[in-house]
Amino acid sequence: MILRHLLLVVERDFRLLIEYRLFLIIRWLWFGIQIAIFGLAISQLVVLEGYINYYAAGIYVATLYSAAMFVAVDISEEAEHGVVDYLLSLPINRNILIIGRAIGGGLRSLAATAPPLVITLLYVGVRNPYTLISAVAGLALLSFGVAGLAITIVSLLKSGAKTDILLGALDAFVIRLSTVFYPREFMPEAYSAAAAVNPLTHASEVFRWALGLPYEGDPIFSMVMLLAFMVSMTSIGVYLYEKRMEGGGWTS
Amino acid sequence: MSINGGVAVKLVNLTKYYGKFLAVDHLNLEIYDREIFGFLGPNGAGKSTTLLMITTVLRPSEGTAYVYGVDIRKDPDRVRQMVGIAFQDPKLYWVHTPYEILYWHARVCGYSSSEARQVVKEVLTRFDMWEARRKRAFELSGGMRKRVEIAKVFIQRPRLAIFDEPTAQIDVSGKHMIWEMIKELRDEGSTIILATNELYEADVLSDRVGIIYKGRIAALGTPQELKDTIPGGDVLEIDLDRPPSDEVVRRIEAEPEIVEVRRMNQRIRMYLNRVEEVLPRILAMLMESGYRVKRVDMREPTLDDVFLHYTGVKLVKEE
Ligand SMILES: Nc1ncnc2c1ncn2[C@@H]1O[C@H](COP(=O)(O)OP(=O)(O)OP(=O)(O)O)[C@@H](O)[C@H]1O
Ligand SMILES: [Mg+2]
Numbered sequence: 001m002i003l004r005h006l007l008l009v010v011e012r013d014f015r016l017l018i019e020y021r022l023f024l025i026i027r028w029l030w031f032g033i034q035i036a037i038f039g040l041a042i043s044q045l046v047v048l049e050g051y052i053n054y055y056a057a058g059i060y061v062a063t064l065y066s067a068a069m070f071v072a073v074d075i076s077e078e079a080e081h082g083v084v085d086y087l088l089s090l091p092i093n094r095n096i097l098i099i100g101r102a103i104g105g106g107l108r109s110l111a112a113t114a115p116p117l118v119i120t121l122l123y124v125g126v127r128n129p130y131t132l133i134s135a136v137a138g139l140a141l142l143s144f145g146v147a148g149l150a151i152t153i154v155s156l157l158k159s160g161a162k163t164d165i166l167l168g169a170l171d172a173f174v175i176r177l178s179t180v181f182y183p184r185e186f187m188p189e190a191y192s193a194a195a196a197v198n199p200l201t202h203a204s205e206v207f208r209w210a211l212g213l214p215y216e217g218d219p220i221f222s223m224v225m226l227l228a229f230m231v232s233m234t235s236i237g238v239y240l241y242e243k244r245m246e247g248g249g250w251t252s
Numbered sequence: 253m254s255i256n257g258g259v260a261v262k263l264v265n266l267t268k269y270y271g272k273f274l275a276v277d278h279l280n281l282e283i284y285d286r287e288i289f290g291f292l293g294p295n296g297a298g299k300s301t302t303l304l305m306i307t308t309v310l311r312p313s314e315g316t317a318y319v320y321g322v323d324i325r326k327d328p329d330r331v332r333q334m335v336g337i338a339f340q341d342p343k344l345y346w347v348h349t350p351y352e353i354l355y356w357h358a359r360v361c362g363y364s365s366s367e368a369r370q371v372v373k374e375v376l377t378r379f380d381m382w383e384a385r386r387k388r389a390f391e392l393s394g395g396m397r398k399r400v401e402i403a404k405v406f407i408q409r410p411r412l413a414i415f416d417e418p419t420a421q422i423d424v425s426g427k428h429m430i431w432e433m434i435k436e437l438r439d440e441g442s443t444i445i446l447a448t449n450e451l452y453e454a455d456v457l458s459d460r461v462g463i464i465y466k467g468r469i470a471a472l473g474t475p476q477e478l479k480d481t482i483p484g485g486d487v488l489e490i491d492l493d494r495p496p497s498d499e500v501v502r503r504i505e506a507e508p509e510i511v512e513v514r515r516m517n518q519r520i521r522m523y524l525n526r527v528e529e530v531l532p533r534i535l536a537m538l539m540e541s542g543y544r545v546k547r548v549d550m551r552e553p554t555l556d557d558v559f560l561h562y563t564g565v566k567l568v569k570e571e
Pocket of ligand 2: 299300340416
């Protein structure tokens, strides 16, 4: 029953993908634009050979992060329709519900960003099947972890407007304080320290390693960090949910 | 059948504060196995809040409830295995269709995919929603959305089925269909809690009614018991062939169920309890005394009279 419920919750969240066709296309275009304009422009400034490839890998990770964070927007919108109350009333274990939503949201984000991923892989070129699998696994861990974080945030804030504001703020910080755009050696010390523990950094580096691009640190260590990130985010989500979560009281 | 001496749900000091506002005030109540329990109260009485606590969607501020002996605070997962609720406001995500919503619900409730397809078709057809099954939730009318919400419970067929104002927004034929289906569900062995502010619905459907007002239970019993508890709640009028004598009036007043007698020419109006028991005795006495009865009219109290009696306010505004 537990596995069955988990799969049903995952499937329900994953299927929302179909509802976002237009939105997805816009997101993919935005990815292309970022690479075409900013990537090329910045390549002129940064003293790093093949910066456009470096940038493409990073911007993919940032795109995946935003897509996974978007799970929070879905959930708060659902909540405004009262659907959270419905889900809470079902004969599904609450932990399974949260883990399922994190996995479903994570998978959906991966699927939603599949075309940019494939383009990056084809354009930059992957080293070998082993690195490809590792990269996808690392990105999946990031995606599940961020979706778990998104669920935690939205459950605690219980407000669409507050969620939007916090996501905006987080976006600005989390992406900048990582190696999405440039290596840590180009950062001020405080930034660099933050970037060292940022899961976006680790996802970017694993991805770059898999693509045969210049990378920092140890890919295995980065994988461990991503796994730790996912496990801790879902655990915190489950814990806080149990403590704080109840139906009702949602504001727009 | 029942594992708990016939009690399906037991509320023990169940309380909910929203901030400082006391919405549900230390409720103590037992709902019996396989009964339809009507939870009758005006807007804001605390019906929905109570039901949401029983379904473990809201956390009680104080007290608890037991569903078939299982504490909602200690083992909410097991409680939810036994409970299904149709919410007052349909909880449908706007992009989903009735078919998707009910199919997923059926799968969660343990149906295999082929069983789920079948039961969803049956229930949607019964609810007259098969045609509209592929519309999205935002394209449905208010009554249609409500039908989808209620259909969930009829797919789940839980041991404790909770309906929060099930027929609000539903048309007349739909109301009757839903009442029939609720009775069927009870006859199959489910316990039903029905929150409503419609007197008629509470009266015809409920085995017992709990009147809730300002977060407290004001009165509890079968609809008939409740009506009988109002002193002088029944009204009996008898028209005679001539004005009654003082002696006749005295003898009527001597009946223990009589609260008040008024003489109006040839008519006697009595305020009394249990009119069905008293009426034969009064008629016999009148005929014995040589009167001819030309007309008898009686009116039972409604649940609104009950409501007025216990809360001091009327549920239905006088026209
Ligand atoms: N989320 C909430 N936050 C604050 N107060 C609330 C909340 N939900 C309900 N209340 C208040 O609690 C009281 C009881 O509300 P509840 O919804 O339980 O009433 P009800 O009996 O179901 O009424 P109705 O017939 O209108 O559905 C009301 O005064 C309401 O304003
Ligand atoms: Mg209500």
